[in-house]
Amino acid sequence: MFQPVSVFIGLRYLRAKRRNHFISFISLISMLGIAVGVMTLITVLSVMNGFERELRERILGMVSHATIQSVDGQFPDWPEVVDSVRSFPEVMGAAAYVERETLIDGRETAGALIRGIDPSAEPSVSDLDELMLRGELSDLKAGEWGIVLGVGLAARLGVGPGDRVTVFAPRIRATPAGVIPQVRQFEVVGFFEAGVHEYDTALALMHYADAQKLFRMGDNISGIRLKLEDMMAAPVVAREIGEQLPGFYRIRDWTQQNANFFRAVQTEKTVMFIILSLIIAVAAFNIISTLVMVVTDKQADIAILKTMGLDPARIRQVFMIQGSFIGIIGTAIGVILGIGLALNVQEAVAFVERILSIDVLSAEVYYISDLPSELRLSDVVRFASLALVLSLVSTIYPAWRAAKTDAVEALRYE
Numbered sequence: 293m294f295q296p297v298s299v300f301i302g303l304r305y306l307r308a309k310r311r312n313h314f315i316s317f318i319s320l321i322s323m324l325g326i327a328v329g330v331m332t333l334i335t336v337l338s339v340m341n342g343f344e345r346e347l348r349e350r351i352l353g354m355v356s357h358a359t360i361q362s363v364d365g366q367f368p369d370w371p372e373v374v375d376s377v378r379s380f381p382e383v384m385g386a387a388a389y390v391e392r393e394t395l396i397d398g399r400e401t402a403g404a405l406i407r408g409i410d411p412s413a414e415p416s417v418s419d420l421d422e423l424m425l426r427g428e429l430s431d432l433k434a435g436e437w438g439i440v441l442g443v444g445l446a447a448r449l450g451v452g453p454g455d456r457v458t459v460f461a462p463r464i465r466a467t468p469a470g471v472i473p474q475v476r477q478f479e480v481v482g483f484f485e486a487g488v489h490e491y492d493t494a495l496a497l498m499h500y501a502d503a504q505k506l507f508r509m510g511d512n513i514s515g516i517r518l519k520l521e522d523m524m525a526a527p528v529v530a531r532e533i534g535e536q537l538p539g540f541y542r543i544r545d546w547t548q549q550n551a552n553f554f555r556a557v558q559t560e561k562t563v564m565f566i567i568l569s570l571i572i573a574v575a576a577f578n579i580i581s582t583l584v585m586v587v588t589d590k591q592a593d594i595a596i597l598k599t600m601g602l603d604p605a606r607i608r609q610v611f612m613i614q615g616s617f618i619g620i621i622g623t624a625i626g627v628i629l630g631i632g633l634a635l636n637v638q639e640a641v642a643f644v645e646r647i648l649s650i651d652v653l654s655a656e657v658y659y660i661s662d663l664p665s666e667l668r669l670s671d672v673v674r675f676a677s678l679a680l681v682l683s684l685v686s687t688i689y690p691a692w693r694a695a696k697t698d699a700v701e702a703l704r705y706e
Contacts, residue, residue, distance in 0.1 A: 325571065326679050328575075337671050353422075357417075360373065385415075386413070386416070387517050392507055399451060408513075409432070411429040424484050426453055429482075436499075439480055439481065439498045441457075441496050453482065587690050611687060611690050616683055619680055623680055634667045
């Protein structure tokens with residue numbers, strides 16, 4: 293887009309030794325500011341992507357990618373539906389579940405979410421079998437009234453393996469002695485730890501057949517949980533399954549069930565992007581200062597170029613070339629440093645911890661004790677483009693001012 297003579301002069305000004313060393317210093321600061329801004333954006337957003345991925349995997353380790361529920365609460369044909377959805381190529385696993393909120397009484401009493409599961413099918417839809425601290429999911433056998441508790445819930449109840457707890461069903465029954473709640477004693481056969489407070493302190497697992505009896509559901513279940521080959525395609529796959537299944541069912545995917553949480557994470561990433569972009573904006577303002585001083589310093593040169601026939605458009609291009617190259621070099625340095633730091637952030641943090649003898653993410657406080665990072669090409673392109681655009685925009689005013697230079701006034705005292 294630039295003519296060769298403008299490119300030549302602009303690059304000549306860029307690499308020439310200036311009489312005013314302060315201008316060179318400001319140019320260097322501008323270049324480093326853009327590099328630091330781009331590097332910081334890439335690194336911070338990569339770390340936030342990593343935390344988002346870790347949280348998503350931990351949450352989805354406890355919940356399903358999609359769930360199928362009946363519209364009227366009656367689900368007697370669920371075995372046929374399970375067989376039907378397993379035939380879809382996108383579905384990796386399907387398992388029935390029963391879910392109710394209730395009270396559990398041990399040494400203390402606490403509210404809990406009871407989830408009745410099929411121990412043989414549960415590993416195909418969740419990571420619960422990998423999260424067990426004590427016992428196994430296979431210890432939940434129909435008719436033996438065993439229960440698995442989250443570690444936080446077990447601590448609240450004050451119980452351990454082998455202890456017995458009383459589960460209160462959310463229904464009452466009438467007897468000659470009056471109205472009494474439906475209760476049942478269960479034996480604690482294991483603990484799990486998901487690393488998500490909501491589940492560790494409030495979720496209890498039992499065999500779905502025991503849950504059906506406890507809640508007097510007959511052959512009904514609460515729904516069917518699905519694990520998909522591509523969880524990011526859950527909204528589309530869930531809609532396709534709903535359209536092909538016979539009958540009427542309510543199908544929800546994980547993006548709907550955890551919409552508020554992931555929307556909050558996305559909002560935080562957007563705010564961080566805006567805040568950190570101000571570093572690049574400040575560096576762009578430095579480019580304006582640099583070019584304004586260069587234009588003032590090169591008044592005589594500009595006047596001579598004009599008398600030699602260089603039109604105002606080419607004069608503008610000279611200084612746009614100079615400012616743009618400051619932005620290009622700074623952006624390139626920032627991209628290289630940002631990618632390198634984002635790919636090795638854990639090693640960098642470990643080095644800082646060794647030097648300062650501190651724990652940035654102590655395993656005793658944080659469940660995620662490592663600093664995860666997920667570098668995305670789209671983020672690198674977006675940040676580099678932002679830096680280049682701001683650098684180019686910052687050259688417009690100084691270049692316009694250079695083009696408006698009066699050759700007669702500039703050469704009067706030369």
